[in-house]
Amino acid sequence: MRLEECKQEAWLCNHCSMCTQTVSDEAGFYRICPVYEQLRFEDSSARGHNTIAFYLLNGTLKYSGEVAECIYNCTTCAACEEICKPFGNLVAQMGGTALKTIVPPIMNAFGASFDPVLSVEILEAMRADCVDLGLQPEAIKKIAASAEENHNPYGEPHADRVRWAEGLDISQTADTVLFVGCNAAYRKQEIALSSAKILKGAGIDYAVLPGEWCCGSPLLRAGNVDAAEKMIRHNVDLLKEKNVRRLVTACAEGYMAISRDWPKVAGDLPFKVLHISELVAQLIKAGKIKLKRRIDSKVTYHDPCHLGRVMGVYDEPRDILKAIPGVELVEMYPTQHAAWCCGAGGGLKDTNPELAMAIGTEKIPLIKETGASVLVSSCPFCKTHFMNVLGKARETIEVKDITELVAESMGV
């Protein structure tokens, strides 16, 4: 059982219920678990998942279709881990993100961990066991089969991966690689195009690799560990072979997987990894990107869970939006570390699309409350899902990726 590796972690959960439903005005939280908010029983919260893990580990519960259904109802948004962080409220009051970098080393020096209970890791271990036992939902089996055959989760031919770039004359060799990711390559190609235009407009010598495969994140999140490792190894070998020094991606999911998960499989990476929002923010500061055109819009920003909570990228996208002439940035509440998930993460859009839509729909009043006419995110999955959610609700709010706004303002 892969869950055995998380035994100590599962025992560390105090079952205090904060990850189930907490509101804290001081720390900016207004409710935590998007799935619990919909399904309303404890088995749909991190606390419940950790309890299930505990009973699976001691043999009281056995893996079954019921267990699988329960643990696949999760967006892996990690809000549960955010609320679980030791001394989280104190840190939030004393300086927020700045303190988060100072306190952990101090705590570590005293022999104490600053980590929360890693509930998502426990969940993903249970999903991996489900895959080993063949209990995963059909949608997850299809994704794994497609990744094996086509190197993307959508069943699209690999040959079409760079079709979006036809006629752009993009190099296949450079120090900097734009890792496009499956969603932008096959679905939200406007994000791939905008990203390419931004890099070109900023005078960066970059490449796009036709041999790029799925980053592995959709597989890892769903428990397809072996398939994911195959993708990761291929990509790392390819990037090493091309002597890449810097990898840039516009995908929040991919950025998390490449930064956090790839080194676990392939060891230290010989290249720097950046989300495009980090690079663009740097280039604006350095004067290498000029945002010339006004975009007169009231805009609100949705923090992708895996870019924000997991990777800690909150400021750069906001710095970019504030730098665009005419853009008025209005924050939703809750936001940043406490932002609500869009509902698409963790494979939920594939395994339980109705639940994913219901979670996304919950966020509409938060968006509307800002008075924004444009919802911006920096993740193709979030964009796709919000377009579905707002479209179904017949809302006129436009959904854009941050790369689209930047390219527009650059006039490229």
Next chain:
Amino acid sequence: MKEAERKKLARDLEAIVGEKFVRAEDVIRWTYAIEDFAGTFFHPLSDKYGPPDLVVKPHSAEEVSKIVKLANGHKVPLIARGGGGDMTGAATPLKKTGGVILDMTDMNRVLDFQEGLNAVRVQPGIRWGELHHELAKKGVTSGVRGPHGFLGAALGGGISGNCFSINSPKYGWLNENILNLQVVLPNGDIIETGSLANTRVKDWYYRYCNGPDLVGIFLGAAGAFGVITEFTMRTYPIPEFSDTLAYTFPDIDSELKFAFKLEWHGYVTDLWGIAYYTLPDSIKKIIAPLVGERDIAIFATEAYDRDIFKAQKKAIDKMAKEFGGIALPVAGLTRALGISIKNETEWMGGGTFGKVMGPNGSDTCSIAHLPQWQKVVGKALEIMKKNEDALSGSVPLIGAEHFFLFAQILGRGGISNTFAMTPANFMDPEKVKQAQDMYNEIVESYMDTGYAALYRIGKESQFLTKRFKPEYIAFMKAIKKTLDPNNIMNPGVLGLGLEEGE
């Protein structure tokens, strides 16, 4: 419960609350077989808890009433549960009885707020954080701020478990703030207490009228006498001026006397007292060079008027000096950092317990009368030192030490809450058994002082009730028998609802 019976009961419950709100699969049953980790696994009855037969989510008192009548017909135990953070088995069935868990967390609305009456009427499934949020919108506070910042805990559980709270030194325990209750009795009748017993009263909330105070029977009863479906509680204005202060004292006796007097004069909102001699050596090594081998009191004070606030702080300083107190410059530091101990900063994140205070850390809590505090704590400390080996393998805050103990002194009437942290290595069954035995010994020692009287009203009540006078037990049993002849209301709590020796 046999499968056929469970299916029949599920169908009947679905007819009351709807199919979506009744669950009976193994995965959900076991999810509800646990409370706070320490409560469920560390305590001596841990092997006696089991999963419920069904979990149901009611949405109104009328639905609860129908469920109670149904449970009576089936003679099936009912266990009301909120956030599920209890530590003494109040929200978990006994393995031998099973039962139906009423997950009350969908009954979570603020029903009425009366500014002129300084009261709010809410449903019991509301969680502390949500209540603070709703009251803040109205510019008021509940005064008591919840069980040490566990903002996901529901108020219904706090009422049923006699919850003390952050800010209790000024505002009292939660139940001192309860005015009226709506309760579904074990026969399914829905009653309202205090002023609401009068059919002419709809929105006037007062506890002590219309005869005896029947609210009290249901407070701290862990659901033994009925299911609370609504309650009203006091609200207070939000104080404009507040500060965190700290003093050191030459000995614990001086500190306790200061804390007692401070609270008696109404100057303290919340207070943490640290007794130097109870600390592990590693923490002593940090504290001694900073403040000497002295005991520390850190506390919050607040007022509604600037002049009164200034005068209050002056009076506190005079009072501290009377007991040999030396001021620490905590106020300036906390102001600079933007924190205060009177707010929710006690909320530390669930991971604090597992990963900072020691993996698998548990805690023994005791309520002690301040003048007797040394007697209660001294005995516990002796037991912990004697059993230090039981705690080895754990990694508490400062690494090498195997235990630590600190104390919070709070509550009107000079009541203190004492934590004896007993983290153990849960990967080693032998160590767990040793730690459990030590835990039992500590609780017994607390109870033997007679000054420990709050905790253990859940199914861990054996520690408490075996020390009750026979006439008192007989009185409680008579109430139980009258109200709940079929023993369906959370059997086992307060030692009620089970046969002798069960």
